[in-house]
Amino acid sequence: xANIIGAVTTSHIPAIANAMANKAxxxxxxxxxxxxxxPVRKWLNEKKPDVIVLFYNDHGLEFFIDxxxxxxxxxxxxxxxxxxxxxxxxxxxxxxESELSWHIANSLVEDGFDMTICQEMKVDHGLTVPxxxxxxxxxxxxxxxxxxxxxxxxxxxxxxxxxxxxxxxxGKAIESFDSDMTVAIFGTGGLSHQLDxxxxxxxxxxxxxxxxxxxxxxxxxxxxxxxxxxVKIGGAQTVELNMWIAMRGVLRGKVTELHRNYHAxxxxxxxxxxxxxxxxxx
Amino acid sequence: xxxxxxxxxxxxxxxxxxxxxxxxxxxxxxxxxxFNEQAxxxxxxxxxxxxxxKFGLTEAQIKAIHERDIIGLLQQGGSIYYVAKFAGLLKLNxxxxxxxxxxxxxxxxxxxxxxxxxxxx
Numbered sequence: 317x318a319n320i321i322g323a324v325t326t327s328h329i330p331a332i333a334n335a336m337a338n339k340a341x342x343x344x345x346x347x348x349x350x351x352x353x354x355p356v357r358k359w360l361n362e363k364k365p366d367v368i369v370l371f372y373n374d375h376g377l378e379f380f381i382d383x384x385x386x387x388x389x390x391x392x393x394x395x396x397x398x399x400x401x402x403x404x405x406x407x408x409x410x411x412x413e414s415e416l417s418w419h420i421a422n423s424l425v426e427d428g429f430d431m432t433i434c435q436e437m438k439v440d441h442g443l444t445v446p447x448x449x450x451x452x453x454x455x456x457x458x459x460x461x462x463x464x465x466x467x468x469x470x471x472x473x474x475x476x477x478x479x480x481x482x483x484x485x486x487g488k489a490i491e492s493f494d495s496d497m498t499v500a501i502f503g504t505g506g507l508s509h510q511l512d513x514x515x516x517x518x519x520x521x522x523x524x525x526x527x528x529x530x531x532x533x534x535x536x537x538x539x540x541x542x543x544x545x546x547v548k549i550g551g552a553q554t555v556e557l558n559m560w561i562a563m564r565g566v567l568r569g570k571v572t573e574l575h576r577n578y579h580a581x582x583x584x585x586x587x588x589x590x591x592x593x594x595x596x597x598x
Numbered sequence: 599x600x601x602x603x604x605x606x607x608x609x610x611x612x613x614x615x616x617x618x619x620x621x622x623x624x625x626x627x628x629x630x631x632x633f634n635e636q637a638x639x640x641x642x643x644x645x646x647x648x649x650x651x652k653f654g655l656t657e658a659q660i661k662a663i664h665e666r667d668i669i670g671l672l673q674q675g676g677s678i679y680y681v682a683k684f685a686g687l688l689k690l691n692x693x694x695x696x697x698x699x700x701x702x703x704x705x706x707x708x709x710x711x712x713x714x715x716x717x718x719x
Binding site: 470 | 679701
């Protein structure tokens with residue numbers, strides 16, 4: 317049985333990558349955001365999870381709307397980043413974990429989650445920014461990453477309760493994997509923000525803080541929201557909360573909050589960071 | 599047309615990118631998706647009209663492209679994630695296009711975000 321040791325949630329917006337590239341971490345604008353990360357990095361470097369299962373959404377790098385998977389999972393040995401249209405420098409390849417990926421894919425389809433299964437998958441800022449944040453200098457090559465991509469771009473999108481159930485099914489799959497490897501789960505994106513329309517710039521600090529509390533202690537409450545509720549409460553892209561909810565579904569055992577940070581705004585976004593420790597259910 | 603007056607849009611100031619919009623904006627979004635490639639960005643910059651024609655954009659979409667009209671692009675079926683690639687080609691970031699869409703100056707838009715982020719507004 318593989319051991320799920322904990323989880324991290326983090327924002328993944330491209331402006332973070334730019335701030336790191338421009339060495340702006342210590343500027344007054346960015347410092348309150350980046351100051352949240354050292355305890356999480358320390359935990360990851362001490363616990364050294366073998367595998368990260370990372371929930372993210374693609375923003376039009378790998379998937380176009382010609383064929384838009386609702387849920388997709390990568391099963392490759394390696395993943396590559398690519399130009400997303402802004403000419404930003406790409407980052408080194410991300411290492412995969414094919415055997416566990418296929419095990420999860422098999423188990424998910426058996427359980428009624430009909431995944432799109434990807435042997436090639438370009439990974440965009442939704443996946444790469446969190447890795448760059450956790451391992452500065454892009455020193456993440458040693459950790460194996462399993463990308464799980466959730467449609468947050470085109471309605472109809474999977475609802476929060478379905479994303480939570482997906483997480484639960486992934487947890488069950490990991491637990492049934494015959495290995496002593498250690499696994500951490502990343503939920504990326506969010507929290508409240510809106511990029512488009514006359515309502516661009518919508519942010520809801522109070523809601524973000526409530527979400528972080530509920531995510532730790534009462535995640536089922538978050539699954540009562542619909543995606544339309546999230547759009548109304550926090551702005552159009554608040555649906556990225558679904559990746560956090562999916563992450564939390566994976567954690568079936570005892571969850572302890574070790575660290576949190578919240579800062580808003582970074583660019584247009586409320587940025588939450590959580591580090592959760594997980595004890596496997598007996 | 600404000601979405602506040604658009605009965606098909608349930609959230610004021612918001613253009614939900616659903617099946618109807620995805621169909622309407624298919625060619626526009628496909629063009630913007632192509633901007634992931636530098637060669638495509640170069641080709642667009644050389645002759646925007648010819649490049650728009652290649653993807654079968656409608657007159658209203660071409661007009662919005664010409665006028666850098668972000669709201670117009672959304673109304674014509676643009677998805678913000680693809681419109682962002684067009685904005686990138688124009689060297690505009692998310693805060694720049696936030697200001698454009700809300701009719702604020704960049705400084706006003708940033709100040710509004712700071713207020714909301716701190717919980718003041």
